[in-house]
Amino acid sequence: MSELKEQLKSQIIEQLNLEDLTPADIKNDSPLFGDEGLGLDSIDALEFIVLLDSFYGIKIEDPAAAREIFHSVDSMADFIESKK
Amino acid sequence: MYYIHKIASITHQDSFNQTDVNDSLVEITEDAVLISPDYKKYILPASLRRLSPILRMAVAAAKECQEAITIPFEAISVGTALGCLTDTEKFLNVINTVEGEILSPTAFIQSTHNTISGLISLELKNHSYNMTHTQNNLSLEMALIDSMLCCDEGKDFVLLGVADEAIDFLNKLKPIVLPENSIVTSGTTFFALSKKKSKSEIGFKACRSIIKAKDIEVDIDLFLRELKIEINEIDRIYTNQNSLDYPKEMVVNYEAYSGLYFTANAFGVHLAHDWLIKEAKKYALIVNSGCNNSLGLILLKNDKA
Numbered sequence: 255m256s257e258l259k260e261q262l263k264s265q266i267i268e269q270l271n272l273e274d275l276t277p278a279d280i281k282n283d284s285p286l287f288g289d290e291g292l293g294l295d296s297i298d299a300l301e302f303i304v305l306l307d308s309f310y311g312i313k314i315e316d317p318a319a320a321r322e323i324f325h326s327v328d329s330m331a332d333f334i335e336s337k338k
Numbered sequence: 339m340y341y342i343h344k345i346a347s348i349t350h351q352d353s354f355n356q357t358d359v360n361d362s363l364v365e366i367t368e369d370a371v372l373i374s375p376d377y378k379k380y381i382l383p384a385s386l387r388r389l390s391p392i393l394r395m396a397v398a399a400a401k402e403c404q405e406a407i408t409i410p411f412e413a414i415s416v417g418t419a420l421g422c423l424t425d426t427e428k429f430l431n432v433i434n435t436v437e438g439e440i441l442s443p444t445a446f447i448q449s450t451h452n453t454i455s456g457l458i459s460l461e462l463k464n465h466s467y468n469m470t471h472t473q474n475n476l477s478l479e480m481a482l483i484d485s486m487l488c489c490d491e492g493k494d495f496v497l498l499g500v501a502d503e504a505i506d507f508l509n510k511l512k513p514i515v516l517p518e519n520s521i522v523t524s525g526t527t528f529f530a531l532s533k534k535k536s537k538s539e540i541g542f543k544a545c546r547s548i549i550k551a552k553d554i555e556v557d558i559d560l561f562l563r564e565l566k567i568e569i570n571e572i573d574r575i576y577t578n579q580n581s582l583d584y585p586k587e588m589v590v591n592y593e594a595y596s597g598l599y600f601t602a603n604a605f606g607v608h609l610a611h612d613w614l615i616k617e618a619k620k621y622a623l624i625v626n627s628g629c630n631n632s633l634g635l636i637l638l639k640n641d642k643a
Contacts (some may be wrong), residue, residue: 273387301443
């Protein structure tokens, strides 16, 4: 699971061009969106949908659930595990 | 006259925020790099990370012009020959290789030609007239004519700019479409224009775009004759041609300093503007000859001379 989280962090940095960040800068339980966390926005949410589809073959069927799934690295990793 | 109140260029020369760009000119080489400002001073980090080089350059140059005139522009006119090539290439590669059904939104959003003027509008919080002109190597001329018309309509200050960027693929077009020995590169130049006199009192006197020029020298004569100006009144010609039939001392090839991009004639305007100030000369002509015999002619005048 921790390996998956580290992999996710690298993919997030790569996909969203977060040039100034390293995986160590992203805490597992920190919010990814909003001012408290990484400050990501709605376009980044779309990039996450692409990321899950292209790297893990997972499609988000219910857009309303995306807010919860993309809350943090922890929640994304839990969602990926649940789909295995 | 359409006076130039500010010019900001990002090129291989030290041309951003310089008093005279001619002071430190060096001929471009294959390994030359763009001399860029610190983009973090102009664009918030959250936006900056998404922007390709052409967008960063154009926004920084546009903001520099806005800062110089302080009041909002009443029109934005941008010329670009090939638009946002980096994002276009990225998006096409994704379409070509992606195995899933969903495509990345960022490259798609930023792959259109009018992303540049649109983003400038957003960054400047300017909702005035906003137009993109894409006419190959005549894109500056078309955007300039539009800017002149905006000024004639009574708009106080107009933001005129050009931007183009290189990707490796362009080198594959040599020598069929592009000259074999050319250095294909990127660049941007933005101008704050107004009918109000600027401090330098230098401005655009006239502009002409010719789709099929038969003879460059003849077309230059016709252009000048309509303006009741003789060729011997022109103090210097800035051009991308090496074969013009004029005395060598009055001709400067701007591409030797900018490299090749289809709107590099705007950098020729920047060179000419700064030279007219320094030498207190009256007229400079920018001659831009491109593929398919298209020809752009821009006359700069110094009212003080």
